[in-house]
Amino acid sequence: MTPRAAAISPAARDALQRWLETLAALEDVAENTVAAYRGDVTDFLGFMTLHFGEPQGLGALSDIATADMRAWMAELRNGGTGARSLARKLSAVKRFYGWLAEREGYEPTAVLSTRAPKFQKKLPRPLAPDAAKAMIETVELQSAKDWVSARDVAVVTLLYGCGLRISEALGLRGQDAPLPEVLRITGKGEKERMVPVLPVARAAVERYRKLCPHPLTADTALFRGVRGGALNPGAIRTAMQAARAQLGLPDTATPHAMRHSFATHLLEAGGDLRAIQELLGHASLSTTQAYTAVDTAHLMEIYNRAHPKA
Incomplete structure (x- = not known):
């Protein structure tokens, strides 16, 4: 377990696990996709924990603001994450956060309204x-x-x-x-x-x-x-x-x-x-x-x- 993942509060970690189990059991999401979601959301939760300076319980997650989302995305970009990968990570975070907000009853707008970076889709190049x-x-x-x-x-x-x-x-x-x-x-x-x-x-x-x-x-x-x-x-x-x-x-x-x-x-x-x-x-x-x-x-x-x- 990475230091960032270890910093996540037990409540947030349990919530992530429940969400992933829901995806696998009820939404028929492929194993590889579940694994990717786990990594992306774990990284996000770990960042927010260190960003705020203390483990974030479920209640604290409701305080995430637009500026916090920008800080997370900026760190990823500075670390070399490309626009396409960043958009994928943001999509995973939004999906988890929407599910969590509905269960916990708090306002998810700051997270769900965060815009993904624009990127040019690469057209496939088939062989002759x-x-x-x-x-x-x-x-x-x-x-x-x-x-x-x-x-x-x-x-x-x-x-x-x-x-x-x-x-x-x-x-x-x-x-x-x-x-x-x-x-x-x-x-x-x-x-x-x-x-x-x-x-x-x-x-x-x-x-x-x-x-x-x-x-x-x-x-x-x-x-x-x-x-x-x-x-x-x-x-x-x-x-x-x-x-x-x-x-x-x-x-x-x-x-x-x-x-x-x-x-x-x-x-x-x-x-x-x-x-x-x-x-x-x-x-x-x-x-x-x-x-x-x-x-x-x-x-x-x-x-x-x-x-x-x-």
Whole structure:
């Protein structure tokens, strides 16, 4: 426990724990999100404790003013926290504080009215179709062990061929293979979706299974590290990093870029945006729109080709 976290009053710590348990149990928030909220709000409560010079019980938290919020944000910025990360932290604090204020009956305006810093959203940078294919082919060359090469190809093929997040691909279990034609994926927020699996992806996974030296039992990870444990996503990132260096691709050619590429290339081929939204598991159509990088001229070409003529 950090010194800042240790300074938090027991009452505030208990309130944070109750809120996190509520999120996990009643709002079906993903474990990674709960962990991020815990860290962000713990940091906030710890700052306020030191800022006021004494442990802050629940009653004292109601005295937080706009100037105190600005002081917290200023410290984060001075410590190197970027605008995007600061906005995320503020969002977590607001969510916790709104819940706490409702329970304790005090006015949360000073916290909830704090504005997040503006930042320019980075547009996704998918690979061109030939670059995506080359990436899969070149990833295979990054290991001297055939089974590791087959493993990396299988994972990257699932990212590009099925639009999976890397966490979703690495979350597959032995019981999921051989992969069916349609795979049930549990994504962010425990939201389930059905994803078609291309024959090339099924074949890649089967080749890996045939070569893998570790026993792939039903209840263990499908993709394994060299020592037999569950595969760490860093291994795939490293393989892709080496491959993109060979191919002369930019640093944005990451595992997540393969998912971006899946969405963009489907839309370029005339795919329906809402269908792509379902395949990706996005809650909002606007998120899917941001995920694709099809220029306006190409969108108009798709529109003119698909729209019924009078």
